[in-house]
Amino acid sequence: MSDIIDEVLSTLGRGKIFRARELLLPDYVPETLPHRENQIRKIVEILAPLARSEKPSNIFIYGLTGTGKTAVTKFVLKNLYKRFSSNFIYIYVNTRQSDTPYRILADILESLNSKVPFTGLSTAELFRRLIRKLNEVNPIVIIVLDEIDAMVKKHGDDILYRFTRANNELNKSKISLIGITNDVKFVETLDPRVKSSLGEEEIVFPPYNAEELEDILKQRAKLALNENAIKDDVIKLCAALAARDHGDARRALDLLRVAGEIAEREGKDQITTSDVEKARVEIERDRVYEILSTLPFHSKLVLIAILKGLRDKSTLTTGEVYEAYLKLANKMGVESVTQRRVSDILNELDMVGIITAKVVNRGRYGKTKEISLAVSEDIILKAIVESDERIASMWN
Numbered sequence: 001m002s003d004i005i006d007e008v009l010s011t012l013g014r015g016k017i018f019r020a021r022e023l024l025l026p027d028y029v030p031e032t033l034p035h036r037e038n039q040i041r042k043i044v045e046i047l048a049p050l051a052r053s054e055k056p057s058n059i060f061i062y063g064l065t066g067t068g069k070t071a072v073t074k075f076v077l078k079n080l081y082k083r084f085s086s087n088f089i090y091i092y093v094n095t096r097q098s099d100t101p102y103r104i105l106a107d108i109l110e111s112l113n114s115k116v117p118f119t120g121l122s123t124a125e126l127f128r129r130l131i132r133k134l135n136e137v138n139p140i141v142i143i144v145l146d147e148i149d150a151m152v153k154k155h156g157d158d159i160l161y162r163f164t165r166a167n168n169e170l171n172k173s174k175i176s177l178i179g180i181t182n183d184v185k186f187v188e189t190l191d192p193r194v195k196s197s198l199g200e201e202e203i204v205f206p207p208y209n210a211e212e213l214e215d216i217l218k219q220r221a222k223l224a225l226n227e228n229a230i231k232d233d234v235i236k237l238c239a240a241l242a243a244r245d246h247g248d249a250r251r252a253l254d255l256l257r258v259a260g261e262i263a264e265r266e267g268k269d270q271i272t273t274s275d276v277e278k279a280r281v282e283i284e285r286d287r288v289y290e291i292l293s294t295l296p297f298h299s300k301l302v303l304i305a306i307l308k309g310l311r312d313k314s315t316l317t318t319g320e321v322y323e324a325y326l327k328l329a330n331k332m333g334v335e336s337v338t339q340r341r342v343s344d345i346l347n348e349l350d351m352v353g354i355i356t357a358k359v360v361n362r363g364r365y366g367k368t369k370e371i372s373l374a375v376s377e378d379i380i381l382k383a384i385v386e387s388d389e390r391i392a393s394m395w396n
């Protein structure tokens with residue numbers, strides 16, 4: 001049996017495209033970050049008091065997705081830590097993954113070598129433990145809260161408020177916060193006290209343009225791909241597609257990586273622009289699949305109702321979708337949600353690009369929406385059936 005494993009591994013190793021594929025993955029923090037010199041300089045200036053063991057101001061960083069916020073923050077902290085490791089420590093928490101106040105506090109405590117049970121304590125108790133722990137250690141603690149909008153939208157900004165006030169309870173140690181978000185409007189929703197404290201310093205990351213993305217891709221391609229595996233037209237196309245999509249470097253790098261994987265799968269030794277086109281379709285399909293499979297149960301049911309309804313007609317009204325949904329809920333023996341909620345679900349599905357809901361005026365009958373699908377029926381069915389056993393058993 002181990003022959004099979006060796007055989008597969010040896011063919012994988014024989015790829016002609018990648019030298020180090022992992023350098024194109026989103027978690028990799030490169031040694032140089034072109035076109036972010038100003039942001040790096042500004043963060044270093046704000047954090048400079050660390051050199052004198054003094055607490056820096058809190059920083060609030062915002063900019064659209066893929067504009068380098070996380071990479072730049074990690075890069076600066078890593079490099080400052082190399083120089084002043086006796087003056088501070090830093091803890092990075094992604095609050096989309098650790099998306100409750102409990103998990104965030106537990107993550108921070110665990111980084112400080114303090115074991116925390118998975119559940120069972122109050123957040124107030126965790127906070128007390130954190131203060132106690134920090135009072136034992138000397139240095140300044142920089143806490144990076146990445147994607148904080150995700151957590152605050154679900155749980156409110158109480159934990160941020162507590163963090164910004166924690167220094168009053170600390171003796172030797174001090175906390176500085178770096179909050180990162182890609183939702184620019186999010187700042188306005190914060191409690192004014194949190195806003196002014198977290199936003200002592202604000203840094204904006206603008207989107208990259210196509211030329212900047214080309215530089216980023218070229219630099220990364222040099223490290224990750226074999227020398228002759230790529231030509232300029234491929235880099236240009238990846239950069240142009242990602243620039244159109246609000247200047248997102250992650251998207252540009254994903255396009256390049258997936259195009260490389262497609263070329264390698266086909267045994268080629270060079271990536272072509274048609275591989276990039278295929279990569280674009282593949283990435284979009286994965287994105288849609290991910291959205292669909294993580295939808296809440298009733299949203300999935302509404303979609304199935306739409307699929308059934310569209311067998312006989314080309315579009316459906318909101319009322320027709322609701323009727324079809326009620327029938328399904330009844331058949332499955334689940335409690336249905338209100339028509340108002342179904343209407344909200346339809347808006348959400350429209351916003352993420354799964355359906356199209358066009359408002360039409362029906363004269364004296366008022367306005368309604370004409371609902372149709374914006375993605376293929378196959379992918380909806382596949383994602384929902386594969387992610388929800390109850391719906392799958394009804395469908396089969």
Ligand SMILES: Nc1ncnc2c1ncn2[C@@H]1O[C@H](COP(=O)(O)OP(=O)(O)OP(=O)(O)O)[C@@H](O)[C@H]1O
Nearest residue numbers: 026033034065066067068069070071182216249250
């Ligand atoms: N200037 C740059 N040079 C090289 N690589 C970059 C640059 N900016 C971003 N990247 C790369 O692009 C990807 C996305 O960047 P990053 O995660 O920092 O974006 P972000 O702004 O934090 O996005 P999000 O808000 O979605 O988390 C990462 O792989 C990162 O290494």
